[in-house]
Amino acid sequence: MADKIKIAQYWGAGCGGCDVALLDIDAKILDVHAIAEVVFWPIGFDGKLSEIEAMPDKSITVSFYNGAIRNSENEHVAKVLREKSAVMIAFGSCACFGGTPGLANVTNKKEVFQTVYKDTASTDNPDFVTPQTQLKVPEGELDLPEFYDSVKTLDEVVDVDYFMPGCPPTVNLIALAVDAVAKHVTEGADLPPKGAVIASDKTLCDECDRERVETGRRIEKIYQSYEIKADPKKCLLDQGIICIGPATRAGCGSMCPKANMPCRGCMGPTKAVMDHGGSMLSALSSLLNITDSESKLSEEQIMELMMQVKDPLGTFYAFTLPKSLLKRTVTEKRKRKG
Amino acid sequence: MSSATPNAGGEHKLEQEDFEPRILVFCCNWCSYAGADLAGVSRLQMPPHFRVIRVMCSARVDPEFVLRAFQKGADGVLVAGCHPADCHYIGGNYRTRRRIALLRILLQQFGFDPGRLKLEWISAGEGERFQKTIVEFTDVVNELGPSPVRGGD
Ligand code: SF4
Ligand code: SF4
Ligand code: SF4
Numbered sequence: 500m501a502d503k504i505k506i507a508q509y510w511g512a513g514c515g516g517c518d519v520a521l522l523d524i525d526a527k528i529l530d531v532h533a534i535a536e537v538v539f540w541p542i543g544f545d546g547k548l549s550e551i552e553a554m555p556d557k558s559i560t561v562s563f564y565n566g567a568i569r570n571s572e573n574e575h576v577a578k579v580l581r582e583k584s585a586v587m588i589a590f591g592s593c594a595c596f597g598g599t600p601g602l603a604n605v606t607n608k609k610e611v612f613q614t615v616y617k618d619t620a621s622t623d624n625p626d627f628v629t630p631q632t633q634l635k636v637p638e639g640e641l642d643l644p645e646f647y648d649s650v651k652t653l654d655e656v657v658d659v660d661y662f663m664p665g666c667p668p669t670v671n672l673i674a675l676a677v678d679a680v681a682k683h684v685t686e687g688a689d690l691p692p693k694g695a696v697i698a699s700d701k702t703l704c705d706e707c708d709r710e711r712v713e714t715g716r717r718i719e720k721i722y723q724s725y726e727i728k729a730d731p732k733k734c735l736l737d738q739g740i741i742c743i744g745p746a747t748r749a750g751c752g753s754m755c756p757k758a759n760m761p762c763r764g765c766m767g768p769t770k771a772v773m774d775h776g777g778s779m780l781s782a783l784s785s786l787l788n789i790t791d792s793e794s795k796l797s798e799e800q801i802m803e804l805m806m807q808v809k810d811p812l813g814t815f816y817a818f819t820l821p822k823s824l825l826k827r828t829v830t831e832k833r834k835r836k837g
Numbered sequence: 838m839s840s841a842t843p844n845a846g847g848e849h850k851l852e853q854e855d856f857e858p859r860i861l862v863f864c865c866n867w868c869s870y871a872g873a874d875l876a877g878v879s880r881l882q883m884p885p886h887f888r889v890i891r892v893m894c895s896a897r898v899d900p901e902f903v904l905r906a907f908q909k910g911a912d913g914v915l916v917a918g919c920h921p922a923d924c925h926y927i928g929g930n931y932r933t934r935r936r937i938a939l940l941r942i943l944l945q946q947f948g949f950d951p952g953r954l955k956l957e958w959i960s961a962g963e964g965e966r967f968q969k970t971i972v973e974f975t976d977v978v979n980e981l982g983p984s985p986v987r988g989g990d
Pocket of ligand 1 (some may be wrong): 513514515516517518566567590591592593594598599654665666667668
């Protein structure tokens with residue numbers, strides 16, 4: 500058999516779930532083993548970045564990068580792996596869209612440090628010591644990665660060949676990717692076009708088998724999922740539970756609705772959409788009931804109706820804030836009088 | 838769009854020197870655009886800091902358009918549509934006002950003053966209402982200053 504291909508798997512700002520997900524493919528892991536040698540995988544074994552840095556460019560066949568870009572180390576490793584890999588894959592929602600860590604874009608470095616190193620009840624730090632990038636000690640100089648103000652997606656810092664969304668990507672989708680790479684290596688089959696998202700091009704609702712009201716869909720009232728016992732057969736959105744399905748890419752097999760829970764959008768926006776949240780906002784606001792007395796409703800009453808949606812930013816961008824049009828929160832310089 | 842282009846010529850007093858607000862106005866084809874046109878042909882004076890985009894219905898204004906405008910540094914966005922009960926497409930404006938209400942909550946969460954996004958009903962005969970809306974909205978935006986996306990002051 501020809502030389503094995505080389506693969507690398509790295510975690511940036513992630514939770515480790517993506518690393519474990521790759522092991523969830525069960526017997527398929529033997530296919531991976533048959534064709535591939537893992538050259539770098541910090542969560543799995545002790546490898547040194549310096550060894551990777553010493554490799555010739557493009558000598559790693561595929562790098563799976565999971566986690567978002569939160570600090571300078573995440574970015575540095577992404578750049579090294581990009582240079583050394585023929586194929587760079589953004590693996591998981593954090594790498595693709597910022598994911599859950601990306602919600603930290605509602606705040607900034609200063610505030611995060613204040614909370615983590617001072618305000619939390621379990622912290623005893625009277626001198627407010629926070630991580631410094633450089634520190635001189637008798638033994639020499641120490642350095643730590645620089646923590647950024649904003650969480651970035653992988654494709655903001657390096658060129659990405661393929662995107663594999665999901666928190667974490669499902670076994671089926673990983674198997675698809677493994678097959679594609681294996682066929683390419685063993686039979687010379689073409690790889691998917693650059694930039695492809697390894698998932699479905701449909702919306703989640705298309706692959707969800709719950710019964711939907713087909714015409715005249717209208718929601719009377721919005722419920723948090725704990726406020727109501729959801730009918731296990733009917734569309735959750737029709738029942739007033741915010742399910743991000745209409746704005747979300749299919750591919751996970753509608754796992755959450757199958758478990759009687761609403762989709763939170765981990766597969767990211769559908770193909771045609773730039774802004775996951777904007778797309779869901781549009782879908783949801785069209786569904787709230789319009790009655791005969793609509794023309795008599797004041798703007799305040801409409802505002803009240805829409806205030807039923809608690810925390811639209813956190814709900815609509817639970818996984819995609821850094822990939823949204825606005826990317827992060829901003830601060831107005833001055834307040835309006837009155 | 839030439840006839841509704843404001844011709845005030847820039848003498849409108851700015852609260853901050855050098856700040857020329859960039860305001861985007863979406864007008865629906867059937868009511869508000871005609872209203873804007875009327876304001877133009879009637880030579881009503883308006884501060885010249887706005888650009889109009891004509892859409893078939895105010896409901897065509899996807900939240901993405903508004904978010905994109907703010908992403909690109911718009912200081913204010915005005916969406917103008919037909920009065921309730923007057924929509925050419927019957928209920929388009931009802932969707933619009935739900936959407937804009939929710940968008941304003943969202944924009945506030947993003948850190949913007951929600952006053953930077955305004956919804957107004959302007960009919961084809963309401964040239965003066967168009968003028969008044971532009972004048973008042975420009976004042977609000979002037980007071981708020983440059984969009985925080987533009988780096989503020
Ligand atoms: S995508 Fe989900 S599972 Fe993967 S690292 Fe991020 S939070 Fe963890
Ligand atoms: S909104 Fe949710 S529950 Fe309803 S069809 Fe779509 S994915 Fe299924
Ligand atoms: S249903 Fe939604 S949140 Fe759940 S796995 Fe699928 S895309 Fe992710």
